[in-house]
Amino acid sequence: MESKKKMIPHAQLFYGPIGSEKLKIALAYIQFIFCLNKKEDDSCGQCSNCKKNELLIHPDVHFIFPVTTQKNITKPISLDYINDWKKEVLKFKKLDINSWTNLISKGKKNLVIYVNEIYDLEKKINLKSYQGDYKVFLIWEADKLNLEASNKMLKSLEEPPEKTIFILISNDNNKFIPTIQSRLIPLKFYNEKSGTSKIFIENGDKFLDFFVQWVRICFQLNQKKRIEDLILKVDEFAEMNRTEQKEFLIFSIDCFRKSFLYGYGISKYLDINISHENFSVKNFSPFIHKDNIFKIIQEMNDVIYNISRNANTKLLFLDLSFNISKQISKNIQ
Numbered sequence: 001m002e003s004k005k006k007m008i009p010h011a012q013l014f015y016g017p018i019g020s021e022k023l024k025i026a027l028a029y030i031q032f033i034f035c036l037n038k039k040e041d042d043s044c045g046q047c048s049n050c051k052k053n054e055l056l057i058h059p060d061v062h063f064i065f066p067v068t069t070q071k072n073i074t075k076p077i078s079l080d081y082i083n084d085w086k087k088e089v090l091k092f093k094k095l096d097i098n099s100w101t102n103l104i105s106k107g108k109k110n111l112v113i114y115v116n117e118i119y120d121l122e123k124k125i126n127l128k129s130y131q132g133d134y135k136v137f138l139i140w141e142a143d144k145l146n147l148e149a150s151n152k153m154l155k156s157l158e159e160p161p162e163k164t165i166f167i168l169i170s171n172d173n174n175k176f177i178p179t180i181q182s183r184l185i186p187l188k189f190y191n192e193k194s195g196t197s198k199i200f201i202e203n204g205d206k207f208l209d210f211f212v213q214w215v216r217i218c219f220q221l222n223q224k225k226r227i228e229d230l231i232l233k234v235d236e237f238a239e240m241n242r243t244e245q246k247e248f249l250i251f252s253i254d255c256f257r258k259s260f261l262y263g264y265g266i267s268k269y270l271d272i273n274i275s276h277e278n279f280s281v282k283n284f285s286p287f288i289h290k291d292n293i294f295k296i297i298q299e300m301n302d303v304i305y306n307i308s309r310n311a312n313t314k315l316l317f318l319d320l321s322f323n324i325s326k327q328i329s330k331n332i333q
Contacts, residue, residue: 008033008134008165009185009290010157010160010164010165010166011157011160011165011166011168011183011184011185012165012166012167012168012184012185012186012187013142013168013169013170013173013176013184013185013186013187014026014167014168014169014170014187014189015169015170015171015172015173015186015187015188015189016171016188016189016190017171017190018096018171020189020190021093021094021189022169022189023089023093023094023095023140023169024093024094025189026138026167026169027053027056027089027093027138028043029167030053030058030061030136030138030167031043031049031050031053031054033134033136033165034049034050034052034053034058034060034061034131034133034134034136035047035049035050036048036049036050049131055090056086056089056090059130059131060129060130060131060133060134060135060136061135061136061138062121062124062135062136062137062138063078063082063085063086063138063140064078064113064117064121064137064138064139064140064142065078065081065085065100065113065139065140065141066097066100066111066112066113066140066141066144067080067081067104067111067112067113067114067117068104068105068109068110068111068112069109075114075116076114076116077114077116077117077120078117079120081104084103084104085100088100088103095140097111097141097144097171100141111141111144112144112146112149113139113141113142113144113145113146113149114146114148114149115146115148115149115152117149118149118152118153118156119152121137121153121156122156124137125137125156125160125161125164126161129163133163134163134164134165135161135163135164135165136164136165136166136167137164137165137166137167138167138169139166139167139168139169140169141169141170141171142168142169142170142176143170143171143172143175143176145176145180147177150176150177150179150180151177151179153180154179154180154183157180157183157184158183168184173186173188185290185294186294187257187261188257190254207247207248207251207252208251208255208276208279209276210233210236210237210248211248211251211252211255211279212276212278212279213233214233214321215279215284215324215328216278217229217230217233217321218230218321218324218325218328219325219328219329221321221322221325230318230321231318233317233321234314234317234318234321235314237313237314237317238313238314238317242307242308242310242313245307245313245317246304246307246308249300249303249304249307250304252300253297253300253301256288256293256296256297256300257293257297258281259281259284259285259287259288260285260288260289260293262281262282262285287328288328289330291330292327292328292330295327296324296327296328299320299323299324299327300320303316303317303320
């Protein structure tokens, strides 16, 4: 993703359950990439590129999605169904695979992204972009890539031409072959009924206070006094029961995730309900970038797993704090 300061990873995966609006956010993100008059955290909505993207007609944005054979279409690609797909998406900026399946096959066939699609993609990749800037390939329900198509696509993901961006959208990040999965930067999205939303509602203020104090300490662990403060914070964490500890870490992952996403022109879609007198997502965002966000999330998920296995929570949180300190001290992108 990109802001005015951050580099755009060339292959990203937006994933999450139905209802998480990942397609809507991906489209807003693409609009921001091409916007000619970017605001600090949003596209202008008025320039020619924004108008084209709002109508899904920008010539450098290509859409790929699952399709099926018909009597007159034996080697289908997305282009054969593009008008129907755009019409459905433009209604609500969202679409689910069941509705799409019912529309084009009356629910009778499993939809697939075939290898023919990747041959077509490769032709488009090798063409010069219309505006001399980015080319974006949005692959909706990307886990429907069959094995042949997945293997064929590997080269494009490994060695894309400059300013070529792939945005894959899926309900599940574990449905890809490992060689595809390892080349994607995953971003998880939640729906309104998710456990994370419930945690925010029930414990938001308490957890946010703890999070802000903890992160400020992590920033300053090169100071001896802050080591002492960290020990006190570790004791405070250990006083929580294990359920509260895991919920705090889930809450913290969401804070890091939203801080990462803030700088990419889609913050208005993220429900960033993080308000604290000693903390600003806007100011924190530059420290959370593509070179540390996934390591941070992995570290925290590992701690959640080990808490469930009754590991020593003091040692876990102490070690996590030093690891977080190391990650957020990396160069700002």
